[in-house]
Amino acid sequence: xxxxMNEEGTMPTISAERPVVTxxxxxxxxxxxQQDLVELLVEATDKTMRHLPGFVSASIHQSxxxxxxxxxxxxxxxxxxxxxxxxPEAQDHMNRATKVASAEPNLYHVVSVHE
Amino acid sequence: xxxxMNEEGTMPTISAERPVVTxxxxxxxxxxxQQDLVELLVEATDKTMRHLPGFVSASIHQSxxxxxxxxxxxxxxxxxxxxxxxxPEAQDHMNRATKVASAEPNLYHVVSVHE
Numbered sequence: 001x002x003x004x005m006n007e008e009g010t011m012p013t014i015s016a017e018r019p020v021v022t023x024x025x026x027x028x029x030x031x032x033x034q035q036d037l038v039e040l041l042v043e044a045t046d047k048t049m050r051h052l053p054g055f056v057s058a059s060i061h062q063s064x065x066x067x068x069x070x071x072x073x074x075x076x077x078x079x080x081x082x083x084x085x086x087x088p089e090a091q092d093h094m095n096r097a098t099k100v101a102s103a104e105p106n107l108y109h110v111v112s113v114h115e
Numbered sequence: 116x117x118x119x120m121n122e123e124g125t126m127p128t129i130s131a132e133r134p135v136v137t138x139x140x141x142x143x144x145x146x147x148x149q150q151d152l153v154e155l156l157v158e159a160t161d162k163t164m165r166h167l168p169g170f171v172s173a174s175i176h177q178s179x180x181x182x183x184x185x186x187x188x189x190x191x192x193x194x195x196x197x198x199x200x201x202x203p204e205a206q207d208h209m210n211r212a213t214k215v216a217s218a219e220p221n222l223y224h225v226v227s228v229h230e
Contacts, residue, residue: 011230014187024141041227046229050230058229059227059229061225062223106179109179112153114164114165115171
């Protein structure tokens, strides 16, 4: 799987100063379906999510124990995120994901960053 | 809560190319304890974690519904992460956190980034 960068070659950054909301969605998945779920989320992001208003970034993670997939996604605002939830194409992708895994999506603000 | 930046003022970045392991630890917490847990994790990171070998970054997130806190942390390697788990000071901080919240820590690799 290759990282998709935008034209400037930048990467998502994490900052408590940046006015974004962060979706952290952790999926529980059977190890033999982990790769399918990764591909499904990559396709959903590439075909639909990234074209929707307010999309900032999405980073798909696979757990080393093969039992989880996590999506760390940034949206411009809670309103943009909620509008995405109403989008029929996005709903179709989300329904396909929840057929192979149980999702635990939550919205967050970054409060403290340490390096 | 103010973002802690390093001397160069950089921010954690997410990349599938970067050789780090990512800990995503989602804590379930009673809303009235959310702020305590955030402060506990900030203190643990500041006093102990960031001084340990292989620490790259930690970003503390609080959920908008007040029922979750998430730590998105990057370590140089799984070995460094496991060594941290054996550190008595780190164990002390983790024990204090699990007294106020249930933790769900998992290690990940970033597989795909979209902007």
